[in-house]
Amino acid sequence: MxxxxxxxxxxxxxxxxxxxxxxxxxxxxxxxxxxxxxxxxxxxxxxxxxxxxxxxxxxxxxxxxxxxxxxxxxxxxxxxxxxxxxxxxxxxxxxxxxxxxxxxxxxxxxxxxxxxxxxSTEQYFFNGPRADETNVKIVMPRVADSLKFAKVITLIFPFVAVFIVLFSFSWLLFRPNLVFAGLYSLLVSLFINGLFFLLSTWLIDQIQEQFYQTRWGTFNEIQRYSPETGDFLLRFCREKRIKLPRLGIIEDGRPIAFTYGINANEARLVVSRGLLESLTEDEIAVIYTHELGHILNRDFRVMTLVSGWGQCFYFLYLGCEKLAQKSKTWHTIAFILALPCYGLFQLNNLLNTYLSRTREYYADHFAITHTGNPNALVRALVKIPLIRIQQELNATQAAPFLVGMQNFSVCFPKTSMGSEKTSQLNPQNLGKLLLWDLLNPWSFFLELISSHPLIGKRIQVLTHYAEQMDLRTELNMTQMQQDASNINRNILYLSFFLELGLVSFPLLGFIAGLIFFFNPQFMALHLLNPIFFGIGLGLLCQVAIATLFSGKPIDTDLQSLCYSPYASPFWSRLVQWQGQLQAVSYSTLWGKPLYFHDDKAIIPVRHNLFGKVWQKLFKHHSSGVLMLESLMEIQGGFRRRLSSYLELKSMANDEISITSYPQLWKLIVAIAIILLGFIIK
Missing domain, CATH: 1.25.40 (Serine Threonine Protein Phosphatase 5, Tetratricopeptide repeat)
Incomplete structure (x- = not known):
């Protein structure tokens, strides 16, 4: 032996x-x-x-x-x-x-x-294969307009917006001379936009360092997380003869990745610590390659330029929010000042959504061409919102970069993919989650105001790339097609047109008001402004119908509603569930984010709960999270927009019973507009 x-x-x-x-x-x-x-x-x-x-x-x-x-x-x-x-x-x-x-x-x-x-989400993916070599040739389907056209249109938007505002004022000042008013508005608009174009990168840098906790890292640090990323960064910059982008890391667990700058040699490529620690090596590589695609396509430059004045207002908004948190005395003043700043920032975002949405398809195509790994990008796009919502529940402070860099980021940070708990995720269920994006008629209209393509459509294109390379796809597309064939299209479109009619009530009121306004025989009504009255009456009818015809709670669970392709963004479905309420420990100017979750899914909650109600509901935990430990009976309306949410109507358990009024603010606005119809000339 x-x-x-x-x-x-x-x-x-x-x-x-x-x-x-x-x-x-x-x-x-x-x-x-x-x-x-x-x-x-x-x-x-x-x-x-x-x-x-x-x-x-x-x-x-x-x-x-x-x-x-x-x-x-x-x-x-x-x-x-x-x-x-x-x-x-x-x-x-x-x-x-x-x-x-x-x-x-x-x-x-x-x-x-x-x-x-x-x-871990890894166990629910089979880690679909990649191509044996990079620099593969794949054909991009016709899912997006020309990138050059989108860039030109987006460059025009801020100029036109500023010109219209300036011309409105200059017309009053120089009314006899409209030509002079137009030239004055034109020159000042060019000057203002040019100034913001020059300051945009510097301004975003200041926000990064002061509010986002961004730390400028090193190449070696990124390479430790993903050697493949490091290899591609060096090869890409050497081939294109440009400098390595300035690599930033946001010290936050919520994943995000974005690129900005006005020159390829001075580009900034920023990711969060959460993205580096949550994704695998190849997923990190494909995200970085996607961002490099924005640099090569030069759309990152246009996005930075046209976002200049929007970022300026967001900088002011964050300053007001910081002031409100430091001093209760200044809270109301800061809130009043923050409202117009936030509104103008979101207006700027809205003007840029066309380019922001279009460029993602081209960056995805670039990433797949240079990595040969569409399945890795599918996994990354699915994991990012899932990880974000898990990190959000345990966060001790807000993540302003999720809003501030929304149009720049690799995916929409609050997509409905986050509605599913990680512990319940599997590819078959994931396919059901995407059916709404692909089939519901409302998805087309909501995508028009979205900063990114709907994730279902984006993954469908990535799956098409995988099929071109003869790769087994990450998702079971055959099962998705079978699920789609079982959907009753007649009910889907009938519901859509009924809801469209309901949404059109304020518009119909506006048209009726115009008829009254221009018809002398109706002047006997003594309405000083029938247009306002018509709009307010339309909103009031919406509130009345939504309240009277809400019906009884449907017998279903949260996960099933998240999967439903029939879910509506405007007509809420009344539900009654048992589960836990959880609020994050931090506050914003808009209050504390609140979530409801059961054993299968999680969803944000919109509510009208203030002040002492919070103290009555929640207890502080050592983790900093606010949570009601006992199960609650929750009743509310489920809506599916770009992200799903629950409008809280009531909650109760053995100890307390609280009622919220989700239609309250719309009712107040409707009555206020009707009153304006009697008062304002």
């Missing part, structure tokens, strides 16, 4: 002796190629075999094999092996290797923690 054991120890030495250095390096090369293709089982087999039989443990080849083996273990989900090998490399005499190992060790421990706490 002793001699058999000794013989077993000598076998590896014998194999290493007869294996030539060239054969060993071929084994290493095969392992690295398998790792690049995300074929983790083969990569592990080749690399383990190389490390086992290679004679020189201090060789750079041996160290490279061990570092690659850590990445392969991580990709395969063998966290314990990855951590053990990483700890060994942390004691390497090579300081660069030791530093890399220590950084990766932190990431691996975070991966393990997230997997235990949230139920």
């Amino acid at each position: 002793y001699y058999l054991l000794k013989l077993g120890e000598l076998i590896p030495l014998f194999i290493s002796a007869i294996m030539s250095p060239q054969e060993s390096l071929e084994e290493l090369q095969k392992g690295l190629q398998s790792l690049q293709r995300q074929n983790y089982p083969d990569a592990i087999a080749y690399l383990e075999n190389f490390c086992k039989y290679f004679p020189d443990n201090e060789s750079p080849y041996f160290v490279q094999a061990e570092m690659s083996l850590v990445r392969a273990y991580r990709g395969q989900g063998e966290q314990e092996k990855a951590i053990a090998l990483c700890q060994s490399l942390a004691h390497s005499p090579n300081q660069e290797v030791a530093s890399w190992a220590r950084s990766l060790f932190k990431i691996l421990t975070i991966d393990e923690k997230n997997s235990n706490e949230l139920g």
Whole structure:
């Protein structure tokens, strides 16, 4: 037995002796190629075999094999092996290797923690394959307008908006001379827009550093999270002969990625810590490649230029919010000042949505062309909103970058994908979530005011790319097509036209008011402004119909409603559920974000709860999260827009019962407009 054991120890030495250095390096090369293709089982087999039989443990080849083996273990989900090998490399005499190992060790421990706490999303994806090589040729379907056309139109919008405002005032000042008023407005509009064009990058930089907690990182730091990203960044900049973008990291767990600047050599590429720690290496790489696509397509420059005055107003809004948090005395004044700033910022965002939405399709195409990995981008787009809402529930402060950089970010931060709990996610259910984006008639109209393509349409295009490359797709599109065929299109469109009629009531009131206004025989009504009266009456009819015909609560759960392609953005569906209410610990000028969740899904809640109601409802926890520990009976209206939400109507348990009035503000506005119809000439 002793001699058999000794013989077993000598076998590896014998194999290493007869294996030539060239054969060993071929084994290493095969392992690295398998790792690049995300074929983790083969990569592990080749690399383990190389490390086992290679004679020189201090060789750079041996160290490279061990570092690659850590990445392969991580990709395969063998966290314990990855951590053990990483700890060994942390004691390497090579300081660069030791530093890399220590950084990766932190990431691996975070991966393990997230997997235990949230139920890792990785187990619900089969990690669809990628193309064997990069720089693949794929045809982009006709899903978007010309990018050049979108850039030209978007450049015109801010100029026209400022010109109209200036001409309205200058017309009053120079009424006899309209030509002079027009020239004056034209020159001042050019000056104002030119000034903001020049200041836009500097202004966004100031917001990054003062409000977003952005830290300008190093290339090595990004490469530690994703070596593939580092390799592509260097190759891309070398081929295009541009400087490496200035790489920023926002120290926040909520994932985001965006690019801005007016010159390719001075571009800023910023991601959050949450994105780096939550996505896998190839998913990080495809996100960075997507952002580099904006630089190559030069749309990042136009977005930065036209967002200048909007970012200026957002800077003022954040200043007002900061003032309100510091002093209760100034809270009301800060709120009044913040309202117009926020409104003008959102107006600027709305003017830029056409380019923001169009350019995403082109950046996606660029990313897939240069990585050959559409499945990684699908996974990233699904994970980002899921991780965001999980991080939001445990956050201790607001994330102003989610709103401020909404038009710049890789995806819409509050998409309905976040409605599903991570622990319940699987590709089959995910396909159901996307049906609303693809089939509901309202999706077309809502996408017109969205900063990004609806995620269902975007994933459909990415799946088309995967099929062009003969790759197995991440989602079960066959199952999606079967689910789509079971939908009753007649009911879907009948509901749409009925809701469209309801939404048109204020417009019909406006038209009726015009008829009254221009018809002398109706002057006996003594209405000083029939137009206002008509609009207010239309809104009042909306409130009355929504209240009287709300019906009884439907018998369904939150997850089923999130999947329903029949869900409406305007006609709420009354529901009654049992679950928990949770509010984040931070406050904004608009109050505390509130969420309802059961064991399957989670959804934001809109409410009219103020002041002492919060103290009555919630208790402070050591984690900083506000949560009602006992189950609540919740009644409210479910709506599906760009993101799903619940309009709270009532909540009750054995201890308390509270009623909210979701139509209250619309009722107040309707009555106010009707009164204006009697008062204002």
